[in-house]
Amino acid sequence: MLKRTHMRIMTLMCYAVISFSICTIQKAVAQSEPSTQMTLKDAYKDKFYIGTALNAWQLMGNKPSEMHIAQSQFNSIVAENVMKSGRIQAKEGEFNFELADKFVEFGEQNNMHIHGHTLIWHSQAPRWFFTDQQGNLVSKEVLTERMKTHIFTVVGRYKGRIDSWDVVNEAIEDDGSYRNSKFYQILGEDFIKLAFKFAHQADPDAELYYNDYSMAIPSKRNGVVKMVKKLKDEGIPIHGIGMQGHIGLNHPDIKEFDKSLEAYSQLGKVMITELELSVLPSPWGDAGAELSDTYTYEDKMNPFPNGLPEDVQRQFTQRYVEFFKLFLKHSDHISRVALWGINDGNSWKNNWPVRGRTDYPLLFDRDNQAKPVVKELIELVR
Template identity: 75%
Template structure:
């Protein structure tokens, strides 16, 4: 009799704890039992994507690939389709990994996004130099861009559904980045890139992609640029807003203003989404990969795991942004995480190498973090 009373008491205590945890925004055991994935929860809202790296594509991390295919319905290649990787020398294309990447997407009935055709940061040096070592003419660079885009986009015509045609061409103040593309061709390099991509695959969706897209000056510059292109008859289907965010930046109200303004120009994709919990050396949400800083212990405060209060801040911040995405689901076609799990996130090494960050939805052992259930629950209430 005493044992039965004790068991009954323990049962009610456990129920109370579960209810309290749920009310506090914690794990929902019902969602866990049902096994509702992110892609299932958001299937009527927008695509949920992730990036794949070379090891995953080669099959060296099958457990990570399993997480990707079970939880996401869209993929993008992290590095292997950037121009320096796919055409390291003029006329010498290496499609081995890109072909495998596309095959993975097709075999799993996933939306496939191409990244990226024209980007100053990982363009091969030969793009801009002649045999004499001098800077090439406008005509030469134009032809090289055309050959590259036609070859890459043409190879995957009808198979890759959307492309980041031009990446990070606008500075935070709204001016054009003074890249080698701009130095040789001026702002016309952007127009040419979109024209070549549309010629190569008229049915693919074409996007401009950039970071810090909630900064008012940058927003104005991007809107100005895309409006001009569209007024000239250039096909630009939408804007990719990189989501490299922190616990305190960017201002979500400015992020919403950008979704609204970009949505007037076409479709919006939330790209490269990750949420860093670590301090930033400069205090904003930029993503200029050439920036780097020396390691200091104070910049790596959580080497052994997140404290409970920080974990809750992390969950709350992701939920805050996904509430915004759901509010504007009529404009947003895709929300894509920049990585499968915390262990393979670039944020562990940028802008300070050797740190331990926790920016994604799955932990280093490929387990869903509490935020996953929070996001699944959120979708069911909207």
């Protein structure tokens, strides 16, 4: 009887030792492997804000799973379209803030950094902004007053609630010259100065940014630096530069992107805005983001309608990692890195520059599942 009891005790002790060893090994493995609970916003919280763009469908409550990703993975938001002048003031004096209000409220409820996009932009401005009742271009005085009214009304409504604004969007061409927009035709380069002055007057505490695409092109870089330096020398409150991140597998040259980050950081803070990585071919090679440019659909322009091959997926991951390494290198000057959408299905790249294509440019797939690149980006800062 004693012998049998002794054997039972020895057996229990062995089980205890084995269980302890297994627990110890599991704990060590857990400590060495990345936590599945780690999110992008947690990983980069000491570096810069990680943002995403929200669209109208999401803000109207039609995409709750996508909004959950916004809440869990990101700590900054920007409105994709609902704050642009054509949406907010389609008719003179008639402001529609329904979705813009929902956007700001969502950010406030989730303690997020909120970025306003955009106050002055030629592409989605309402036509009435520039013309009189006869269809003729208005005078400098009229356009100035319309700009002031719009900016004071929009920025004033969200004073103290929106942290930063894209005040002027895409005013410089790739060759460094001023874009010949209606704003420029009527007011010359002074329209940029006026926009920043009005925005600062409407909310003195908001950070104000100039935002543009193809910002790694040397000639464009030089043009933007020249413009911003001139305005800052005149005392115009420009706090930073937004570099749109419409990148592809082969463009832009990451070395030139690095040079631009260096140059723009000398002027103030830098934001990486509208970031996505298209894996599809461009009709023009290295494409920017000029919305008026379109291209006829061809099968060769839509090579992956049913999913990405493994080798392309690897290239996609590697390219994102390369850029985030660059962002971390300049993290002392970068205040925000913002993805232009939550998942592949709601990316504008599915329809531009060729309509009807299937692209895969974002960090979450069409089923709202994190791609392998998310783990890699988290590992960069662990």
